[in-house]
Amino acid sequence: MEKLPLPEPGAMLASAHRSFATEIAGLQALDARLDDTFERAVAMVLGCQGRIVVTGIGKSGHIAKKIAATLASTGTPAFFMHGAEAIHGDLGMLTRQDIVLAISYSGAAHELLTILSVVKRMGARLISITGNPQSELARSADLHLDAHVAQEACPLNLAPTASTTAALVLGDAIAVACLEARGFSREDFARSHPGGALGRRLLTLVRDVMRQGDALPVVHTGTPIPEALVEMSSKGMGMTIVVDDQRLPVGIFTDGDLRRLIARHGDIRRLTVADGMSRNPKSVAPGALAVEAATLMDAGRLNQMLVLDDAGLLLGALHMHDLLAAKVI
Structure with a gap:
């Protein structure tokens, strides 16, 4: 393998600062855009009689998996459904009492659009997180949360970086708002983490x-x-x-x-x-x-x-x- 030349001193640190600045700017813009749509989304989640089914594909799928785990560990029953697996049988996981939280920055992921008709026909509700409010996924959802960012941290503006951070933070914000609304306590958290250090500290008498x-x-x-x-x-x-x-x-x-x-x-x-x-x-x-x-x-x-x-x-x-x-x- 050809040996790459060493970068100039400080170049990598400067790159890191640029990435941080780009992603922070994206989050600040997202924070400024939040409105009562977010509150309605949280109310939907709190009123859900089933589970929150978080789905996505590619990098958005990784973010969806983490959001589902955060929701589940903070008192909101949730699980991750892979977008590709959903159209090959995993849609059987859904019930009409569930809410689907679909994440796609373009709002045009083929796999997610394919399951839209099934979700609607079943009677389950849909919350979408996209970077394009005019996309089919955004317009088809019961509620849409806009996670648009002006620029990715990737200098080519291609690799999902700032956009996946924005989606992740939105999901975390939903989980935390639900946690606070439910009065979820440290003891409640420990009961869902009995094998961890916090669980031992809060459950051992x-x-x-x-x-x-x-x-x-x-x-x-x-x-x-x-x-x-x-x-x-x-x-x-x-x-x-x-x-x-x-x-x-x-x-x-x-x-x-x-x-x-x-x-x-x-x-x-x-x-x-x-x-x-x-x-x-x-x-x-x-x-x-x-x-x-x-x-x-x-x-x-x-x-x-x-x-x-x-x-x-x-x-x-x-x-x-x-x-x-x-x-x-």
């Missing part, structure tokens, strides 16, 4: 990751230090919970408490955990988000935290390692 039952290190206030150390070592939490005769937690005895006790007394064999425990330990409710517990532990520079119910009864305990293992931090 303290009770899901806390240690409980026989896994808890527990001793009474009168327990000698050597016995308490055995309990601490066997449970691997770097501490033991200290309870009174009613099994209510009154403190914890940690590795740090042990070091401080040795520094004060030297020989600690005859002492009990009550002599060195940290009283009034921090606690969290089992129904709290695990990420909230992590925030509390981080703020207090704690490695462990107790889990108590509303009556103050001991239910479990958290270690920072548990939160790391659950990938909530």
Whole structure:
């Protein structure tokens, strides 16, 4: 392969700036053109009793796929239907309750025009996004959104660049407007992303990751230090919970408490955990988000935290390692 000459210093950076400027100008012009047609389109989507079926071909098809994914993940049931596959059987996906969102910058994509009659005959509604309001696709739609740009970022004004960005932003704007209208929350978002980091952070509760039952290190206030150390070592939490005769937690005895006790007394064999425990330990409710517990532990520079119910009864305990293992931090 022939080796290409190196560009002049700064030439590629200048090209990037030109691309950015062209696409930003296209978006600014699009923003200035927005009117109540956009609001009517959002109202149509919000009132849809079926799904939003986003379709396109070529580069517009890639944009359509992303818009469908954004709608679906933000509370608007949607899926992508490839324009070419639609005319070879995938139109069977449609129902009369659906809304088709068709994207074609020219508004003349053969595949999309071919499905128009089927969509109309079925009774489904059509929203189009094109760069040509006079195109057949624009004129046939129930609503048309104008995504015209004056110039592509491509210096030949051929490769879809600024125009695909405009269509993408319009789709994002519809998704966000619907999200806000529905009061879609972070918790709602997490439920549709259970496998992602946000899902883990917003769906994992303290009770899901806390240690409980026989896994808890527990001793009474009168327990000698050597016995308490055995309990601490066997449970691997770097501490033991200290309870009174009613099994209510009154403190914890940690590795740090042990070091401080040795520094004060030297020989600690005859002492009990009550002599060195940290009283009034921090606690969290089992129904709290695990990420909230992590925030509390981080703020207090704690490695462990107790889990108590509303009556103050001991239910479990958290270690920072548990939160790391659950990938909530």
